[in-house]
């Protein structure tokens with residue numbers, strides 16, 4: 001095995017949702033930036049994960065640019081659930097009538113082009129094996145690939161692995177899951193089906209909404225051995241395995257939430273190995289049921305499954321600040337906010353810069369799924385609502401852009417990320433269109449949903465009902 005050594009000013013570990021935005025942001029500011037991923041393509045869950053439908057369009061910064069570039073190819077379009085909240089649809093919120101479906105293969109190309117045009121260098125097919133550290137400071141990462149093993153040295157490293165692989169290797173403190181009880185969301189394999197006839201499905205579901213009757217018969221026959229009814233809270237996640245579906249960009253396709261495995265940890269290789277097999281057994285039993293019993297699915301064919309089972313949540317590095325469920329319910333803004341929790345194209349609450357900076361480790365910034373958040377805070381126990389999980393892709397793009405911009409400014413100013421002037425960072429993010437003025441937020445909030453409610457009214461109602469719910473459980477005062 002050969003041993004190599006590469007240097008850059010900014011190293012972005014993980015080329016998924018947040019990592020691409022981070023690399024583009026840093027490289028556009030003129031920094032020598034290298035983006036590293038284990039796969040041969042970019043995008044993470046957005047592409048290889050088969051997400052292929054966003055519950056609402058991104059309205060800020062680089063995320064918006066990515067989806068606008070995809071739309072320009074003709075391979076992304078608004079694709080509302082039809083009829084809205086159709087019982088077997090995955091998306092239930094009213095704002096999900098703003099769904100944007102897109103082609104994952106085209107998304108890979110668009111991302112590749114945007115990253116290359118930004119000037120960032122790419123290192124693909126490279127598994128990140130750890131952090132290079134000097135006491136409490138990260139100086140880069142180690143990777144293993146076909147060329148051997150390499151050190152990729154950087155002045156600032158951004159951990160965009162979703163699992164905080166770099167931070168954990170550097171010894172940074174973390175907790176697991178989005179609640180203080182460290183409960184992890186379930187994992188799901190997302191599957192793209194083709195040869196679907198939606199009009200037949202809609203027609204059938206008029207007499208059997210939610211496919212309840214057909215499901216009951218199939219369970220009685222023993223045909224759905226993994227079936228579990230949908231749960232109403234977010235403990236572990238909403239609960240599958242009712243077959244859940246969404247329209248996609250092509251008329252005869254459907255996104256199928258294939259198999260969902262609970263009680264597994266995405267940083268445990270035995271769990272990951274078991275979950276892959278179990279998810280496939282689940283998805284094939286559900287697909288067999290759909291083909292046999294539901295008109296419109298007879299010719300359904302699996303076009304692709306996610307490159308690996310979708311892991312919703314693992315490590316969150318403990319940051320200088322931590323965002324809590326209370327911050328979301330109260331829609332808090334922060335003096336040092338540099339990104340947003342986006343729902344329906346609107347920022348519900350801000351994300352302070354401290355959520356991106358590990359408490360003790362230097363030379364490292366977090367972005368994406370592993371930033372410092374516990375939406376299910378101590379006051380609320382493990383009960384989460386659909387509104388306060390913090391992982392939607394438009395949110396993750398804002399975290400990537402914030403981290404990439406912060407890394408660039410820190411290198412330029414020759415300061416540690418924790419010493420960066422957050423106000424200077426915010427000014428730069430405003431210039432890039434990643435942060436909104438209050439007038440812009442009001443404009444976005446006044447968009448009307450099909451019910452006639454504005455987005456603002458929608459989420460005010462949603463947050464109020466969540467507060468009632470938690471009050472009734474004695475978890476909110």
Ligand SMILES: Cc1cc2nc3c(=O)[nH]c(=O)nc-3n(C[C@H](O)[C@H](O)[C@H](O)COP(=O)(O)OP(=O)(O)OC[C@H]3O[C@@H](n4cnc5c(N)ncnc54)[C@H](O)[C@@H]3O)c2cc1C
Nearest residue numbers: 014016017018038044045128162310311368369391392393
């Ligand atoms: C099943 C499922 C359903 C979801 N549903 C929705 C939804 O409906 N709407 C929505 O908006 N969001 C949804 N999400 C959430 C969303 O996909 C994630 O929150 C988002 O992708 C997180 O972005 P990220 O950049 O942190 O991680 P990712 O997009 O996962 O990117 C991480 C990247 O790091 C790379 N990487 C990781 N470890 C290493 C390593 N050691 N070496 C090299 N490379 C590495 C990976 O290859 C990947 O490219 C869902 C997620 C899952 C799993």
